[in-house]
Amino acid sequence: MSPIDALVNSLPDGRVLTDPDVIDSYARDRTFVEPGKPLGVVLAASRDDVVTTLKWATEHRVPVVPRGAGTGLAGGATAGDGAVILSLARMTAISEISPADEIAVVEPGVITADLDKAARKHGLMYAPDPSSYEISTIGGNLATNAGGLRCVKYGVTRDSALGLEVVLADGRILNTGRRTMKGVTGYDLTGLFVGSEGTLGVITSATVRLRRAPAVPPATFAAEFGSPREAGAAVSAIIAAGCQPSLMELLDRATLEAIDEWRNIGLEPATKAMLIGQSDASDGQAMVARMEELCLENGASFVAVSSSPAETEELIGLRRMAYEAKERLGACLVEDVCVPRSVLPDMITAIETAAATHDVRICTVAHAGDGNLHPVFIFEHGATEPPANVWAAADEVFTRALEMGGTLTGEHGVGLLKRRWLDLESGPLTREVQQGIKAVFDPLGLLNPGKAI
Structure with missing residues (x-):
């Protein structure tokens, strides 16, 4: 009996897919990276399915690539030859919402927006708010430590993760963290797994912090x-x-043009950048009035303040459609450097310089409040590898970000695409420690090999 047949026999009917065309659709994320030829796909519906799969993988020495909705932008869910893809998209239970404790317990396949909607029924909200919140999953957000539009005030996913249930590479079940707001017993294993891109274990449940929704x-x-x-x-x-x-x-001119070509937003010729800001404080109108003054003092030609929730949704919708508008222009190499906020203007200039120097179309948006920029390098549709000038422009952008005291990735993760730059930020000792941690949790190197570190 072949290893994949043994897996089929060990799981309930319909859990394992082996049709090559179907497998291919699960083997890639939202990047241009071409996957290998995996053995199959497991559609896990429970923790037991995950345990069975990982025990089988350990016995047969088969790599496992965990995935959620496949919305990643760094190649983190791209599967290689001979791997099994472990899809967690069917694990969609919101097991608990506790208004008294302001927490929720959820499975990894829960869509981010669905958790937020469920929390709102109790006067709460789930703060992490990635642009893909309507299609991305909590498990994927945890795997990359996703941020999003509200991270300037509420932090990234790690700031909302209290405890995890994780299946280790050999099938053992590890529970980390707590249900309380505080807790320093032992090492912070929850924080270690958040952002680990599925290389240390497979998250099957998460206890996350909820916040009070704004009163107005x-x-x-x-x-x-x-x-x-x-x-x-x-x-x-x-x-x-x-x-x-x-x-x-923040949206630059190239991004605004991409949106205007698609949705005809009435972009004015003189508008080279747009800043969209928001305050959910009790004195939000006064705060926005002050932000309006500061924009005008720093060169804004026009500032509009929304007068209704509908107008607010239109403005936020403009930002959320940015990436889809860019995908219509060509293949995208999406980066997410993060720099200290004080040098944000200098980083913006550096991106513009790289675009001009290497003759590359770069469309940039930014979670500007925390210095996280997303320069998107556009190249020809259908290409499976960016041309040399795109790589050269990306090299320049990453180098300048690190020179300014920044980092290679603020929230998308390293995946496959950023490994080429890791040595610029991580020295030999850092690599040695990280590889040692990986060896403790995954000694055979089966979990999402080649990613993150």
Whole structure:
């Protein structure tokens, strides 16, 4: 009996897919990276399915690539030759919402927006808010430590992760963390697994922190600038003034043009950048009024403040459609450097310089309030590898980000695409320690091999 036949026999009917065309659709994420030829796909519906799969993988020495919705942008869910893909998308139970403790217990396949909607029924919200929140899963968010639009105020996924149930590579079940807001017993294993990109274990349940939803709809503004650098300067001024925005997003001219070509938003020729900001504080209108003043003081040509929830949704919707608009232009190499907020204007200039120097179309959006920029390098549709000038421009952007005290990735993860730059940020000792941690949890190297470290 072949190893894959043994797996089919050990799981309930319909759990394992072996049709090559179907497998291929599960073997890739949202990047251009071409996958290998995996052996099959497991559609896990329970923790027991995950345990059985990992025990089988250990026995037969088969690599396992965990995946959620496949919305990743770094190649983290791309499967290689001879691997088994472990899909957690069917594990969609919201097991508990506790308004008294302000926590939820969820399975990894829960869509981020669905958890937030469920929490809102209790006057709560789930704070992490990636742009893909309507299609990405909690498990994927945990795997990459996703951030999103509200991270400027509420932090990234790790800040909302209290405890995890994790199946280790050999099938053992590890419980980490707690249900309490505090807890320092032993090492922070929860924090270790968050952002580990499925290389240390497979998360099958998570206890996450919920927050009180704002009592009134947030106040929102959109400001237009003659350059992205001016918009970046306005962000720095807003943060320095203590306005504490709950959202602060920057879109450059190339991004706005991509959206305008698609949705005809009435983009003015003089608008070279747009800043969308929001406050969900009890005095949100006053905070937005102050942010409006600071935008005007830093070169904004026009500032509009939303007058209704519908207008607010239109402005936030503009930001959320940015990546899809870029995908219509060509294949995308999506990066997410993060720099100290004080040098955000300089990083924006560095990206513009790289685009001009290497003749590459780069469309940039940013979670500007925390210095996380997403320069998207556009190249020809259908290409399975960026051309040399795109790689050269990306090299320059990453190098400049690190020179400014930044990091290679703020929330998308390393995956496959950023491994080529890891040595620029991580020295030999860091690599040795990380590989040692990997060996403790996954001594055979079967979990998502070749990713993250």
